[in-house]
Amino acid sequence: MKILKICLNRMFIFGVLILLQVLWLGFFTSSLLKSYVWLRPLMFIMSSAVVLWLVSKDETSAYKISWIILILVFPVFGGLLYLSIGNKKPSRVIRKKLQPVLDEIEPVMIMPQDIAYEMNDGKTHGFTYLSDLGFGTYQNTITKYYSLGDYNYCDLLKDIKNAKHFIFMEYFIVAEGLMFETILKLLKQKVKEGIEVRFIYDDVGSLTTVPYHFEKQLEEYGIQCVVFNPFVPIVSVAMNHRDHRKICVIDGYIGYSGGFNLADEYINAKVRFGHWKDTGIRLEGDGVWNLTTMFLSTWNAYRHDDKTFTQYMPDIYHHNHYPFDGYVVAYGDSPLDEERTGENIYMNLINCAQEEILIMTPYFIIDDAMMKALILACKKGVSVKIITPGIPDKKNVYKVTRSYYYSLIYEGVEFYEYKPGFLHAKMVLCDHKIATVGTINFDYRSLYLHFECNVLLYQTSTIQDIEKDFQETLSLSQKIDQKKSRRFRGLYEAILRLFAPLM
Structure with a gap:
């Protein structure tokens, strides 16, 4: 029964289909080269051209180097492989869906209350930069920081219960269990009360955690649903682009974001x-x-329901x-443009810090530019402390993360590992006055x-809560010294780190 269950699993079936495609492509290409010997030098020339194009391309150096080495190791097939799956830009299908809606919503993205250009430090801390991208900076907003998903969950349930007009939810992972079943029960009740409920989940993020065509089940309950970028078992670069955002908006004036998805481990109801x-x-x-x-x-990229967007503005149902x-400025990042918003913030x-940079991240796989920025911060006398997980969720990614310790510790960066378990937080605090919290990993x-989102906070009362949480987390973490970090650098780690941009 257990074997049958595994064989009928959607992930297993899709995996087999993709493997068969890869094997068939390999066999087809090999047969073609045997039959047409003149194709081999032609493909070699194509691979050389791809390498030259990569060198001149405006792309992350680590990503280019990974592909260049892969092509040099496999000079005949490497170029073809890159042309097949190497391009990081979203497919035409995703762009065709999303870009028209982004153009349509652009005129109302910035409300008149945006004060980015009125702030003394607006340019220094990136507020004007975000405003130019369509993410306004606002006052008239109170914030509450959660140091655990457990605490967030309690408030989220209360706000859903009190919803009067609409509920929008967008999550990377949805998993059957206590957390989601409780939320689902409330959402079904709200639908009966005549409240509009919209729900988005990422298909790959939830591939193994909800039944196939789970969206149909939600629709039967009256919950309108969109599955982002449905996974198709075809070798394609389009499957790389996932909706990693976590957003809940209630009646337009209450919003949630952060690292937590809708699964039991995020509220510690399940230990993984x-x-x-x-x-x-x-x-x-x-x-x-x-x-x-x-x-x-x-x-609206998937279901063009809205002819106007202003009906969902914060002051429509709340005038306080x-x-x-x-x-406060909530901002997003998207592979649709060439703007690396998350990385830039x-x-x-890091570059603006004068005293201290505190970072919590589950994964730490960065490029040379960020490494140099962290090292320069240390050389300026800035204290840089980074907390990563003590127990990994992905062992190879954990090994890559640890491979960065030695070089940075040597330059003065302090690394700590959260001893009680897995740290999934994505948080940066600079000089006790500005912080960002959200979904963007390092x-x-x-x-x-x-597709990601974070919230940038400046001079809010929650900054103190964030700093307190960091110090409490630090007290539960083990400092990694240089001697110990040396053990995390081996041949296997070097290979993983080399190809980390392709993972």
């Missing part, structure tokens, strides 16, 4: 890799609008003015391939 440490943020007020526009952009509590925080997939 020890204690699950995550972070999140709740916004109430004008700052929610950016989360709403991100959601609506994805939604909140006491001043700093500045991280780099800007790895190639988050920074270059996925």
Whole structure:
């Protein structure tokens, strides 16, 4: 029975189909080369041309080097392989769906309340940069920081219960279990009350955690549903681009984001890799609008339901003015453009730091530019502390993360590992006054391939909560010294690190 269950699993079936395609392509190409010997030098020339094109291409150096080495090792097939799956840009299908909606929503992305250009430090800390990209900076917003998904979950349930008009939810992973079943029960009740409920989940993120065509089940409950970039068992670069965002918007003026998905491990109702440490943020007020526009952009790409977007603005169902509590900007990152928004904000925080940079990240796979920025920060006298997981969820990625320790520790960066379990938080705090919390990991997939979102906070009361959480997490973490970090650098780690951009 167990073997039959595995064989009928969607992931297993898709894996077999993709493997068969790869084997067939290999056999077909090999047969073709045997029959037409003149093709071999032609493909070699094509591979050489691809290498020259990569050298001149405006691309991440680590990504280019990985492909160049792969092509040099396999000079006949390498160039063809890159042309097949090497391009990081989204497929025409995704672009054709999303770009028209982004163009349509652009005129209302920035509300008149945007104050990015009125701030004294607006240019220094990247607020004007984000405003130019369509992500306004707002006051009239109160924030609440969550040091665990467990705490976020309690407030999320309350806000869903109190929803009066609409609920928008967008998550990378949805898994059957206590957390989602409780939320689903509330959503079904809200549908009965006449409240509009829209739900987006990523197909690959939820490939093994919900039944096939789970969206049909949700639709039967009255929950409108979109499956982002449905996984098709065909060898294609399009499958690389996933919706890694975590967004919940309630009645336009309450919004959630952070690292937590809708699965039991995120609230520690299920133990997978020890204690699950995550972070999140709740916004109430004008700052929610950016989360709403991100959601609506994805939604209308698949189901063009909205002729106008202003009906979902924060002040439609809530007119309160909140006491001043700093500045808030929720921002997104997308592979549709050439703008590396997530990486640029991280780099800007590192470069602007005068005293201290505190980082929590589950994965630490960075390029040379960020390595140099961290080293330069240390040489300027800035304290740089980075916390990573003590128990990994992906062993090879964990090995790559650890391979960076030695070089950076030698230059003054301090690394710590969270001893109780897996740390899934994505957080950066700079000089006790500006922080970003959200979904963007320090790895190639988050920074270059996925659709992501973070929230940048400046002079808010939650900055103190973030710093307190970091110090408490630090007390539960083990510092890695240079001697120990030397053991994390081996031949296997070097190979993994070389091809990390392709993982």
